[in-house]
Amino acid sequence: MGKSKCDRLRGKRTHGHGNTKNARGSGCTGGKGRAGSTKHKFTKYYMTFGIKVTLNPKEKPNVVTLERLNEIVKNKTEIDLKELNIQKIIGKGNLLKPITIKNATYITPTAKSKIEAIGGKIE
Numbered sequence: 001m002g003k004s005k006c007d008r009l010r011g012k013r014t015h016g017h018g019n020t021k022n023a024r025g026s027g028c029t030g031g032k033g034r035a036g037s038t039k040h041k042f043t044k045y046y047m048t049f050g051i052k053v054t055l056n057p058k059e060k061p062n063v064v065t066l067e068r069l070n071e072i073v074k075n076k077t078e079i080d081l082k083e084l085n086i087q088k089i090i091g092k093g094n095l096l097k098p099i100t101i102k103n104a105t106y107i108t109p110t111a112k113s114k115i116e117a118i119g120g121k122i123e
Helices: 065-071 109-117
Strands: 064-065 078-080 086-092 100-102
Touching: 064 065, 065 078, 065 100, 065 109, 086 109
Parallel strands: 064 086, 078 100
Antiparallel strands: none
16 A cells, blocks of 8 residues: 555645645534534524425324224224225224224234234235
8 A cells, every 4th residue: 555645744734635624524514414403504404484394204104093993983894094094003902893904004913913803804
C-alpha cells in the first residue's frame, strides 16, 4: 500500500481537506441521520403545512379481535374481510356463534383455533 496522505501534510493545518470546515465529519451538517430532528432540523422532518405525515411509511394493517368480530357479524353466518377492509384477526376474546370467514389475509394461530373450536370455517 502507498503512503497515507496525512503523512505528507503533518505541518499543514488542513491536512489535505481544503477548508478546515470540510474535515469535521458531520459537524457542519448538524449531525448524522435524524440527529436534531426535534430541534434545529425540525422543519425538515415535521413542518408539512396541513399534510399528515407518518414517520413510518409502512401502513399498519386493519386488525380486528374476536370480541369485535362478534359486534360486526351480529345476524350473519358469513363474513367477507375484503369487503370490510380487514387484514388481520387476532385471538383476543371468544366468538359467540360459528361463522364462515372469507378472504382472510392473516389469522393468528390462537384466533384460528378458537374459530374452528366453535365450528366456524376459514376459506
